[in-house]
């Protein structure tokens with residue numbers, strides 16, 4: 001099956017500063033991909049490269065097997081809702097639906113109408129007078145109604161209240177099941193990602209730190225707690241992701257495919273938030289053997 005997103009040595013530089021570099025991804029179709037990382041990590045840059053709004057400085061990127069935004073057919077396959085959920089301030093809600101129907105070959109008019117009615121967005125309401133959250137709901141509805149093969153959402157739920165966030169993520173999940181499309185969404189809200197994502201990318205300092213299916217990542221990462229131990233004394237197949245020590249105790253987050261038999265360690269499983277935080281931990285980490293791991 002054609003990957004939804006494939007990059008090789010992908011990089012983007014603004015002036016002298018790399019916003020994204022050495023990015024290698026190969027994401028199969030059919031996933032809801034969570035993209036997470038601190039402010040300024042390069043998430044929006046990656047999403048804009050994927051939608052053809054930015055050109056790479058280095059490397060290559062292919063989306064659904066094609067060059068981003070290269071042809072009308074490619075544009076029709078990819079939906080994008082930007083971080084600031086832009087809408088046309090002078091147009092009404094109904095105008096947006098008419099425009100969507102005219103511009104998108106697979107437009108789902110019934111779904112868009114039904115969803116906006118349920119959300120209480122009146123057709124004659126000017127978009128410029130909507131609240132931030134209502135504007136986001138309009139933009140997200142347009143993204144869903146486009147019925148793309150890949151929907152890219154840059155912090156889609158940031159301006160929504162908790163109930164609206166839950167409703168949107170539920171609708172997104174139902175739509176992916178019903179219409180079998182892929183989603184890439186960035187968010188700082190790991191609990192939201194935990195609810196909907198089955199594939200994770202962690203970006204920090206302009207680089208992909210980890211990428212892979214959530215189940216596999218959770219099965220291969222563990223927290224080890226026990227008597228203080230130097231990282232050099234860990235088995236070679238245990239790759240240190242993060243480490244912290246007190247005088248007597250060490251705590252490691254490691255990645256390994258092998259079972260852990262050492263009785264000195266208390267081994268605990270991680271949840272998605274633990275995993276993300278371990279990769280985002282920027283404390284100096286002595287003998288860190290691996291800080292970049294990409295899995296399919």
Ligand SMILES: Nc1ncnc2c1ncn2[C@@H]1O[C@H](COP(=O)(O)OP(=O)(O)OP(=O)(O)O)[C@@H](O)[C@H]1O
Nearest residue numbers: 014015018019037038039040041042043044045046
């Ligand atoms: N147009 C631009 N010109 C110069 N630098 C830019 C530009 N856009 C982004 N950057 C820089 O590139 C880096 C990555 O920015 P990006 O917006 O991709 O991060 P992000 O992970 O999406 O951050 P956030 O979580 O805060 O939205 C940042 O250091 C940012 O200042």
